[in-house]
Amino acid sequence: MTRSSPGKIKKYLAILLSLLFCVSSVVAQVKTPIPLASTFSMHSQVLGEDRTIVVALPAGYVSSNASYPVLYLLDGDQNIWHVAGSVEILTRTGAMPPVIIVGVKSENRMRDFTPSSVEGVPYSGGGKNFLNFISAELIPYIESNYRTHPYRLLEGHSLAGLFAVNTFLENTQLFDAYIVMSPAMWWNNEEMTEKAKSFFKNDAELNRSIYFGIGADDGQGMQNELGRFVETIQQDAPKGLSWSHKVFENEGHMSAPLLANYYGLKFVFSTLKLPDALWQEFDSEKFLAHERMIMETYGEFAKQSEGDYVTLGLKLVEEGNYEGAITVFKRNTEAYPIYPANFAWLADAYEKHADYDKAIEAYSLALTKSKAINFGQEKNYMHNIERLSKLTQTE
Incomplete structure (x- = not known):
């Protein structure tokens, strides 16, 4: 199965490596010991x-x-x-x-x-x-x-x-x-x-x-x-x-x-795992039906890997399927609500879909979460909020 071109995959991998570094940084801040059993x-x-x-x-x-x-x-x-x-x-x-x-x-x-x-x-x-x-x-x-x-x-x-x-x-x-x-x-x-x-x-x-x-x-x-x-x-x-x-x-x-x-x-x-058919020909309803199925079968915390959600969402953005990307990124924020970057990707998809109010809302959540864990992207998220706010005022 071919999901994307080698060049696109390299770009996705670079983003995901950055994500994994950020995730490791967040996990490293957890100091409370957890007893095994x-x-x-x-x-x-x-x-x-x-x-x-x-x-x-x-x-x-x-x-x-x-x-x-x-x-x-x-x-x-x-x-x-x-x-x-x-x-x-x-x-x-x-x-x-x-x-x-x-x-x-x-x-x-x-x-x-x-x-x-x-x-x-x-x-x-x-x-x-x-x-x-x-x-x-x-x-x-x-x-x-x-x-x-x-x-x-x-x-x-x-x-x-x-x-x-x-x-x-x-x-x-x-x-x-x-x-x-x-x-x-x-x-x-x-x-x-x-x-x-x-x-x-x-x-x-x-x-x-x-x-x-x-x-x-x-x-x-x-x-x-x-x-x-x-x-x-x-x-x-x-x-x-x-x-x-x-x-x-x-x-x-x-x-x-x-x-x-x-x-x-x-x-x-x-x-x-998502069926290959959804990677080849994405359908929001089928995607959400699959997610409901795994949660019913294995419990409400069943989910894809964060990397799969992000890669699929970015693929859909690149293809111009912004509604599909929003569906995937929203699910990603539900499954992995700790990491600020997940909300930023959702915000970007909303912006490309010209839904600026929801983009501001998603960037605001990214900002709040970034401050909470010292993620280091606060200025970037604030800049995007201000930029999008000006766009909404001129409409």
């Missing part, structure tokens, strides 16, 4: 024991009334560190919406994550009980005590990846998306692959997402076992199932999850 203990009647739960709230949770999707993270006490970091970066850049991360600390992985009892493997086969704990106790508790959006994800690694696959097959509707990292598909003579063969043939339609990631250094056996499961999807994938499988070169069993989590999240939320 809080921890609490809950008693499970199903498991007959107390379980430790780790919860990481998205930035802005306390100051908003919004509801957020929930990422349920197995082995949460270990994985919360890298997962929370990736989520923060992807959220800040518009690659995914802000989410609540709920990590479940592991107590007995062999018991909780295995779907069947295997002779000679002590404690195995408690997966059904653990799934009942999640569905009947943990999820209701989280949804009663936090502002949650209906969209849910489940993420697991190794034996926990096996559990995630079994949950997908046994209780598919419980989660909207699954991120499966280096799963132990060898369990019980590849039980999950055998189960999947009938599952996929019987399910004609399945509106879910599942992502598989594994390291190339994880061993040929692990890769082949996962590969055979993936083959069942390739042969009989139900309509509506979105799936992906990636092998990470030079990564092993314990390092691959860092990349699998990152790319898994990007894949699961890839529908946030």
Whole structure:
């Protein structure tokens, strides 16, 4: 797809690099430390024991009334560190919406994550009980005590990846998306692959997402076992199932999850991105319909990356589609209301559309926000306000 000429793209990139520098300056001024997560203990009647739960709230949770999707993270006490970091970066850049991360600390992985009892493997086969704990106790508790959006994800690694696959097959509707990292598909003579063969043939339609990631250094056996499961999807994938499988070169069993989590999240939320057709032939109504769709699906803070909004808006300005540019830049100011330059771009589009009063209003907002964070563009914005005010007086 060709979105613009190389010369135009270079100009857009220069502007965006300037934007990123400004954004970094704004972010650098935030001094208040933010704790990564809080921890609490809950008693499970199903498991007959107390379980430790780790919860990481998205930035802005306390100051908003919004509801957020929930990422349920197995082995949460270990994985919360890298997962929370990736989520923060992807959220800040518009690659995914802000989410609540709920990590479940592991107590007995062999018991909780295995779907069947295997002779000679002590404690195995408690997966059904653990799934009942999640569905009947943990999820209701989280949804009663936090502002949650209906969209849910489940993420697991190794034996926990096996559990995630079994949950997908046994209780598919419980989660909207699954991120499966280096799963132990060898369990019980590849039980999950055998189960999947009938599952996929019987399910004609399945509106879910599942992502598989594994390291190339994880061993040929692990890769082949996962590969055979993936083959069942390739042969009989139900309509509506979105799936992906990636092998990470030079990564092993314990390092691959860092990349699998990152790319898994990007894949699961890839529908946030604007369709190519809107870049090629822009339509304001279709653009706004897409934005409404992602907010309904993933919560009110779902958005494009700031760079995409700006690049599209500038492209429309260059093409003379000022009304379209105004639509995009207005959405950008709603999605990214902190940065003064976003309001200045909106003001410029209004001016080119000869709507000087609204241009003055947008520049005034840019000025106010610039003063608030010492953005350094106050004189420029004031000059534009004065210049446009004179134009309105002479009309």
